[in-house]
Amino acid sequence: MQLRVRALETILTEKGYVDPKALDVIIDAYESKIGPHIGARVVAKAWADPDFKRRLIADAAAAVGELGLTARSTHLIAVENTRRLHNMVVCTLCSCYPWDVLGLPPVWYKSAPYRSRAVIDPRGVLADFGVILPADTEIRVWDSTAETRYLVVPMRPAGTDGWGEEKLASLVTRDSMIGTGLALAAGDAP
Amino acid sequence: MNGVHDMGGMHGFGKVEPEPDEPVFHAPWEGRVLAMNRAMGYLGLWSIDISRFSRETLPPHVYLASSYYRKWTLGLENLCLQFGLVGEDELAAGRALHPAKPVKRTLTPADVPKTLSRGSFERPPPAPAKFKPGDRVRTRNINPPGHTRLPRYARGHAGAIEHIRGCHVFPDAVAAGKGEDPQWLYTVVFDARELWGEFADPALKVSIEAWEPYLEAIP
Numbered sequence: 001m002q003l004r005v006r007a008l009e010t011i012l013t014e015k016g017y018v019d020p021k022a023l024d025v026i027i028d029a030y031e032s033k034i035g036p037h038i039g040a041r042v043v044a045k046a047w048a049d050p051d052f053k054r055r056l057i058a059d060a061a062a063a064v065g066e067l068g069l070t071a072r073s074t075h076l077i078a079v080e081n082t083r084r085l086h087n088m089v090v091c092t093l094c095s096c097y098p099w100d101v102l103g104l105p106p107v108w109y110k111s112a113p114y115r116s117r118a119v120i121d122p123r124g125v126l127a128d129f130g131v132i133l134p135a136d137t138e139i140r141v142w143d144s145t146a147e148t149r150y151l152v153v154p155m156r157p158a159g160t161d162g163w164g165e166e167k168l169a170s171l172v173t174r175d176s177m178i179g180t181g182l183a184l185a186a187g188d189a190p
Numbered sequence: 191m192n193g194v195h196d197m198g199g200m201h202g203f204g205k206v207e208p209e210p211d212e213p214v215f216h217a218p219w220e221g222r223v224l225a226m227n228r229a230m231g232y233l234g235l236w237s238i239d240i241s242r243f244s245r246e247t248l249p250p251h252v253y254l255a256s257s258y259y260r261k262w263t264l265g266l267e268n269l270c271l272q273f274g275l276v277g278e279d280e281l282a283a284g285r286a287l288h289p290a291k292p293v294k295r296t297l298t299p300a301d302v303p304k305t306l307s308r309g310s311f312e313r314p315p316p317a318p319a320k321f322k323p324g325d326r327v328r329t330r331n332i333n334p335p336g337h338t339r340l341p342r343y344a345r346g347h348a349g350a351i352e353h354i355r356g357c358h359v360f361p362d363a364v365a366a367g368k369g370e371d372p373q374w375l376y377t378v379v380f381d382a383r384e385l386w387g388e389f390a391d392p393a394l395k396v397s398i399e400a401w402e403p404y405l406e407a408i409p
Contacts, residue, residue: 001217001219001259001260001263002217002218002219003284004263005219005222005223005226005263006219006222006284007281007284007285008226008263008266008267008270008281009222009226010284010285010286011276011280011281011284011285011286012226012229012230012270012275012276014285014286015275015276015286015289015290015291016290016296017229017230017233017275017290017293017296018226018229018230018296018297019229019296019297019298019299021299022225022229022297022298022299022301022302023221023222023225023226023229024225024299025299025302025303026224026225026228026229026302026305026306027215027221027222027224027225029302029303029306030214030221030224031214031215031221034306035214072307072308073308074307074308074309074310074311075308075310075311075312075355090198092196092197092198092341092343093195093196093197093198093242093339093341094195094242094245094246095258099308100306100307100308103214104214104224106208106209106212107209107212107216107257107258108206108207108208108209110258111203111206111207112197112200112203112254113203113204113205113206113207114206115197115198116197116198116199116200116201116203117203117206118198119198119199119343119385119396120198120199120343120382120385120386120390122391122394123391123394125206128205128206128207128208129206129208135393136393137393138393138394138395139391139393139394139395140379140394140395140396140397141394141395141396141397142397143198143341143344143396143397143398143399144399145339145340145341145398145399145400146311146339146355146358146361146375146399146401147238147308147311147358147359148355148375148377148399175208180206180208
């Protein structure tokens, strides 16, 4: 693939459609600037600040906009996990994912096993991630079939009262914001 | 189209295999392909749904056997051919052989930051929304050969309108070259037993985002 892709880039560059330096800037943005640390900051703020959480659930794009991030989170929707309700996000048709707040999706998110099973057997998928929920916890799977994008706000772990946002953010994993994982326990803070 | 990309509910693909400490890209070419797709999209010749359709129309065996970024490579090559930007002979030779087609704009390094924010797909509504939260609706049983965002598993089923998400560009129209044709977009939620039958998890609900033409009222 490396040769095939290099050939395509050569053609597009020679024809003036693509500036390789612009490609470098895009790659650098996704390798070093835009990633799940952004979503973790959003979730930690929601845990620490109930007013922000209300605004986030009501209009996530506007609430995330308050944080002054580089990328605007157009059409972002935040959904909150509770003891009674667990949210999980998939794109069965392609690979729609909230890039602005989580960066590029992991390979498993774009894979056939996840895309096929998330909507019919989410408890089985969660088991693949080592997550077992109580049988009476309702599961809600959001299939991202439009340009709306979903961010899951995981449950705040016990034993984190009084923690600052930065320390809280260290418990927020990428998978917990997709809904295939839970936030780390207080004792597992890195 | 009823393609293999429409995977919801299929069996046989095996377990989900998360990769610990996964890198953003597994090889440098993956980053180049991602970035080329962005840069070529910036030319303004095609929309996101047209580029999705170029991947959906890959032959089924190719789609299933290709990694994500391989599909993005093949899809981009096809778009470049389709829009007359690149010739088959150039792809074979690995270099430009013909003059470039004039384009309105190209992506410069200085323009990249603004392209990292997604554009809005919301448009002024041509008419008031037909449905409101709480309404019972049935998804239509449509099987268009072109691009659609109504997954097969969710066709012909009864659900409820949960949210109105605004009036958005309609993918089925835009990918068919019929313009943006904005339509109201709703979150429609289904009981898993409605989708998967009586033995489905009673504590599971699944929602899709559905444009108004996908829906009919349940009287």
